[in-house]
Amino acid sequence: MGRSPEAKTGPPAQTSPMRTTLCDLLGIEVPIISAPFGPFDSVGLAAAVCEAGGLGSLGTAIRPLPDLREQWRRLRERTARPFAINHTTRPFDEEVFAASLRARPSVISFHLGDPGDLVKRAHDAGCAWVQQVMDVDQARQALDRGADVLIAQGTEAGGHSGFIGTLALVPQVVDVAGAVPVVAAGGIADGRGLAAALALGAQGVAMGTRFLATTEMAISPEWKQLLVEAGSRDAVHEDLLDVLLPPYNRPRHPAQGRLLRTPFLREWADRRDELPERIGEIGREVVAAVLTGRGHEYLPFAGQSVGLIGDVRPAAQVVRDVVSEAETILSALGRDRAPRPAAGAPVPSR
Template identity: 60%
Template sequence: MLRTPLCETLGIDVPVIGAPFGPFEEVEVAAAVCRAGGLGSVGTGGPLPALREQWTRLRQLTDRPFAVNHTMRPFNEEAFQATIEERPAAISFHMSVPADLVARAHEAGILWVQQVQDVREAEQAVRAEADVIVAQGGEAGGHGGEVSTMVLVPQVVDVAGGVPVVAAGGIADGRGLAAALALGAQGVALGTRLLASAEMNISEEWKQRIVASDGRDAVKVTQHDRVLPPFSRPGCHSVPRSLRTPFLDELEEHPERVDPALAGPQLMQAAREGRIHAYLPMAGQSAGLIRDVRPTAEIVRDVVDTAERILHGEVA
């Protein structure tokens, strides 16, 4: 079985992390990643009682390590403190590098997985003593930067020292994992590939749009500030990537026609009701590599097995 030092750091069996998916309930897919030997993740986009219920259910489904994700869009102090009290194996974070929060996690014995979008953030993550750094290329779905994965990963590896680096963005199969290892990373984070998994709790229409995509319709939402919640700390900037929709086209081509006071709350309500795919179905360019909806465990096993065969010269 393919193992790297990342596995020792996180207490996992294979070098795969399941990405968090914002406000979407993903307990089943996170548990499946954990059972397959990787690090599953859950987001903190919902109300605290629902989050606590999710954590309880996840612990019932697996005794393996998992991560709870937090972001700066917006940051929820109540949810963060509850996470500290819950003591998951790791807290993952993106959209800034908050050294004060890293210290709080470490005081509670929790590992810190820091996602970065450029070398500057990677240097900040090293200074903040992050335990793992996820170098997320601009190909990724959801909120991300601009530098491509092929460029960003070796840049981050060069400044990370002994901190394990994980590649994210544009990775959907074992070829991506093999390439990431060749670039100096110790594992990968899967996002869009797991959106199109059997366990993921999003609409089938969203999943089938990913399967049908060739990657060209996964575009940056440059006018996102008009409709998404604000960042809760100054200096945070991250542009989401989504599959195109009539709403997105209108937002990008005629932003003056979209009233933030109306569209923002409507978007959040759609997310809560499972209709966000009609507006902003987040997905990365790796959608162009995804051809089916499969069980999460099969996806993880295939990624690891294919990468291992490539590294042994068994796959052209």
């Protein structure tokens, strides 16, 4: 794996005992990755996460290539630290993928399917490859393709989430990953989640829903308020998501979209039979809303970690709080499990 000469790393954002092999591999300071958020503009968020020492990410879905190039330019203006550009199989755009390799980010991440020879192409361009997986078979396939990092995403996650709980999935993926770092995703929104992930053998965490509810994320305040007010049971799987987003003839995938229900979704849940005939009209309506900041009226992605989110705060504060809380928890657990002297035994001097 090479390192892009354009992705220069600035002075360390912070030093922390939380630093893991994931950090060394990706050139980051703390083991936290922000989700790419598909078509939404997350430049401000990605820059803030990068500057706080984590790995910020940008999505590519749906948006035209000129828009994406402008996002990549803006992000490079705001940070010299490593970041990721994400792609998915649904939809996969060869022109956009080739352009992202020419942009040479430090990391290419990939979701929802077999990357095939894309991994080699990324490595040839000097980019690390981070692959999201949802079960052990997908993990083995990604390892065979040469993935540098695996994100084990559990069913609790927002957007297209898996079908195995994070607590059960992560150690299974760790067991087959060998020396390849594993990142836990799904249901993680605070330091307790990071501490738990490290205890399971992961080398870091990826968070989406928590970072949606940040001041820098370019979504409507109404969506952020929905996240603050929602409980975990409000974040539901809904297969209409795949019907409503292009390309409308894409193959089905076992992963379902997890999001908050809206009046729009409730209406069409009872009229599913009408959608095939009207998908051109309704699909354009949904895409236009997503691209103009009204996506929350249709498809407000959210994971079950909404039950842990009680405010909207700056992304750097989220990173600091997660790391600090995890350090405190792991330190306390270490003290609690330290051998205790037998009754009457001398206490070692300090």
